[in-house]
Amino acid sequence: MSLGSDDVTAPHGRLTRMPLREQAVGVLRDMVVSGVLGPGDRINEADLASQLGISRGPLREAIQRLGAEGFVEFRQNRGAFVRSLSPEDVRHMYEVRELIEVKAASLAAQNATEEGVEEMRRLIAATDEVLRTDTTGAYPTEYDLHALVLELSGNPQLQRIGTDLQVQVRLARVRSGRSPERAREALTEHLQIISAIADRDPRRAGREMRAHLRRALDTLTA
Numbered sequence: 001m002s003l004g005s006d007d008v009t010a011p012h013g014r015l016t017r018m019p020l021r022e023q024a025v026g027v028l029r030d031m032v033v034s035g036v037l038g039p040g041d042r043i044n045e046a047d048l049a050s051q052l053g054i055s056r057g058p059l060r061e062a063i064q065r066l067g068a069e070g071f072v073e074f075r076q077n078r079g080a081f082v083r084s085l086s087p088e089d090v091r092h093m094y095e096v097r098e099l100i101e102v103k104a105a106s107l108a109a110q111n112a113t114e115e116g117v118e119e120m121r122r123l124i125a126a127t128d129e130v131l132r133t134d135t136t137g138a139y140p141t142e143y144d145l146h147a148l149v150l151e152l153s154g155n156p157q158l159q160r161i162g163t164d165l166q167v168q169v170r171l172a173r174v175r176s177g178r179s180p181e182r183a184r185e186a187l188t189e190h191l192q193i194i195s196a197i198a199d200r201d202p203r204r205a206g207r208e209m210r211a212h213l214r215r216a217l218d219t220l221t222a
Contacts, residue, residue, distance in 0.1 A: 020054050024062035027052060032071050032082055033170045039084040043072065070168045083171065087221040090172045094217040097169065098210060100162045101146065104153040105193055105209035106202040111154035120148055120194045124187065131183055139183045143170065145190055149209075152197070172220055182219050189215065 028048075031037045043063060049056045063080050066072040073083045085093075108116075123141040131139075143166055150162040189212040196205035 020058040021061045021065075024052060024054060024059055025065050028062055028066055029069075029071065029167075032066070037082050039082050039171075041082045042078070043080040043082065045079075069164075071171055085168075085172050090220050091217065093165070093168055093172060094213060094220075097162075097165055098213050100158060100165060101149065101213060102206045102210045104150045104155070104158055104162060105197065106206040107153035107155055107158070108149050109197045109200055109202040109205040112152040112197055116148065116152045117194070117198045120145060120152075120197070123148065124190060124194060127187055127190075131180070131187060134180065134183075139186060142186065149193070149197070185215065186212070 028037075028043075037043065045056050045059055045063070049059050052059065063072060067074060067080065071083055072080050074080050123145050127139060127141045127145075146166065147163060150159040153159060189208065192208040193205060193212060196208050
């Protein structure tokens with residue numbers, strides 16, 4: 001893998017100009033989230049710089065960014081390591097997530113457009129299709145769905161905080177994985193959330209989101 005000097009292919013095949021630092025941030029984040037770099041792994045700057053075809057300066061800046069996002073921790077005289085989340089770390093994360101996303105679901109029930117509701121239904125339909133044959137517990141649209149609920153809340157500050165938190169939620173998922181059974185349960189829970197939002201029932205939407213997040217936490221800390 002080698003990063004271009006500035007040009008990078010964006011979604012839908014368009015070219016955009018992005019600093020090497022930003023490209024490296026995206027690549028490293030994907031390596032952590034996908035498990036290529038696992039919890040507790042040391043980040044070898046020399047190897048990664050060679051692999052990505054960039055100098056160590058932009059790479060160091062990218063690693064610092066991942067540290068600020070909570071993906072990486074720095075140990076004195078030892079370097080940077082992929083952060084290992086303890087069950088307590090995950091519980092604390094989900095306490096905050098519950099505060100944010102329960103409110104977002106309630107607001108979405110008040111503010112979501114019909115187009116937004118239909119987009120949620122499309123995401124669920126796509127996931128249902130995958131889960132009919134998948135045996136790995138994959139849930140390809142989970143983060144998209146939660147991101148959409150945050151967006152449909154109509155509160156940009158809530159969306160920003162919730163989006164930042166999703167980054168660490170993905171790190172927690174790497175730690176634990178997910179069973180096919182839990183993936184199907186999550187799909188049902190998401191359907192209940194969407195139903196409440198579509199029915200314009202803020203209280204029920206918040207209640208269903210809270211129940212969903214608490215079940216997810218139980219799975220992650222089991």
